[in-house]
Amino acid sequence: MTAPIEPTEALQTDEDAPVQLVAPDGSRVSDDRNAPYRARTSHLGTEELRGLYRDMVLVRRFDTEATALQRQGELALFAPLLGQEAAQIGSGRALAPQDVAFPSYREHGVAHTRGLDLAEILRLFRGVDHGGWDSEAHNFHLYTLVIGSHSLHATGYAMGVQRDGLVGTGDPERDTAVITYFGDGATSQGDVSEALGFAAVNNAPVVLFCQNNQWAISVPTSTQSRVPLYRRGAGFGVPSVRVDGNDVLACYAVTAEALERARSGGGPTFIEAVTYRMGAHTTSDDPTRYRTRAEEDYWRDRDPIARLHALLVAEGAWDDEAAAALEAESEALGERIRTSVRALGKPAAASMFDHVYATDHQVVSRESAWFESYESSFTDQGGHR
């Protein structure tokens, strides 16, 4: 079957073929082009491969639970990552602890690799917090809902890392890279182009990781670009790589190389991970209005989790015992997510006045005082709010 999803197909050349280490059937791919990337995964043994598989299965379980919780009215909204597990886990596992990630709003898999309790992410979608986690404790910045804005924050942060002298010291504990995640639609935003420009001229240690999941809500990539997205980097002088975003090993290898270049002073890299959002953009849209069953089937055959599963089985690295253990862990995660979300209380109304400014601001203080007195006027009369 011909892939119906490559809108820029007519303009593609052999050079645009994504880096791939594992074929959709789970077999390893060896060619001249991917040799350097194969070398970057040669240290990944059975345990590491099982670890990557576990990561992907757990975030998918989280995704399923969160989507269900939204359907039950427990979440205001949810942005599923279904189908993008390999791009996120592969790139996220390539990060060193000191590296800093600036996510968009769908990077639940990356959050997991940063040690963030996934339940924390749902504070945002539950409507009890605009952020929800300590970004500095995890080197994982808050989600950014305005498309592409954070690519500039990441670039500026990377310029700060560079000024701090934490690039090219040769000390793997100190050298630091920054990575930012955005989608195919974001590449149409001026901010992403400006980020590429600032990153290039400053030689900033930043990796711009685009998950091309084929759809910007309901609009296909062909409406964003006439060329494969990764080619946008070249005009800015930013080395760019296209990778099979459903191949967790390839995503790991390509990101590891880019991060290493950034940490060692080699500057920015633009990565386009070609993947597919199997779910909706958010729980508010209806993908059946804009895409076909055939297209979804095409990508279902390229499921990133099934692919790694096939590899594990083929290489004798998977058994019933491992499967049962992971299933139990997955069940426990689901239960914990359901319980913790329902336990998230409503913040005090007066907390809306907190942290508008870091220092006193007369307008906020005045309105806060008024609100407090207004609220207390009800309790004075024995009423309940």
Next chain:
Amino acid sequence: MSAPTTSSTSTSSAAGRTPAAEPVPTGVQTLPFAKAINAGLRAALGGDDKVLLMGEDIGPLGGVFRVTDGLQASFGADRVVDTPLAESGILGTAIGLALRGYRPVCEIQFDGFIFPAFDQITTQLAKMHYRSRGRLTVPVVVRVPYGGGIGAVEHHSESPEVLFAHTPGLRVVSPGSPQDAYTMIQEAIASPDPVLFFEPKGRYWEKGAVDLSEGPYGRRAAEQQETADVQDVAADEQPVRESITVREPVTVSEANGFSTLNTAVVARPGTDLTLVAYGPTVATALKVAEAAASEGTSIEVVDLRSISPLDTDTVVESVRKTHRCVVVHEAPTFLGTGAEIAATVTERCFYDLEAPVLRVGGFHTPYPVAKIEHEYLPSLDRVLDAVDRSLAF
């Protein structure tokens, strides 16, 4: 899983370190507005290594108004950074730098060019502290030469301050005198909150006395100078530069509560009417008060200094004394600062008022062509007319 091994490739990233900074001048000098801001920036750059300036043409050129003149020569291209020509990029990367612990001071070349950065300022900069429940601070200053009267072409004479003042999370200020320009730019830089610093470009060349030991960085420089002088006397062979360049960042408490960013000031006392102004119209208001005095009317001029927050206490205190209020600004009056003040004064001084609060400002038109801008701007005559109308009630 371990991180990939890092190669030891050399880098040019930390190149261009700061040249040895010259001593920050102290004492009282007569300076025009532009030079007062320049001196304030110099004090901040000299007082805190985390302060950096970024913008278009601010390096060798010194900015199109020369406000950053000589600063790159003194502090290096790493501290005074010529950026790509991209306003959203300037603000977006400044936010990232601030998250990393730096204090970026961005220059937007002209008021009308701030809009490409409007998104970064209002959706990102303004909300980072709130969204993180206070965990993150983004001490970014945005310097904007604004306002009219210099005969410029389209997009070079606008007054967009209210668009930012309407956004919670931002502080919006505009100095009315060279002394305040010098002090306020330093307080803006030392502020943990983002500050939009609107510079009345039509006043850049007007002079005033500036005490260089004012402001958080100026005070520190003056104190260090005293220490250095004492040490010079005590041990004249002892090199003292080392000891006075080691410093902690200026903090809120050190800055004594950022008085100029929070409070209005009575620029001229009076008893018959309160004239409220800020930025470019402070000088106009003082001229109006002078002219009115010759006709026997005593006008009190309140210089707001800050548009967000608005120090309505100072305005209200003045109106309770004078019973009359006229607000003057260059921005359109429709839904503007004057409307906010009129509503607040009416609410808080209803029984003190002898006349409705009147406004004199720009019209609800795009900024007009230069040849007729003086009919758009609140002139001496238009303000006097409003004063007369108020007094006639």
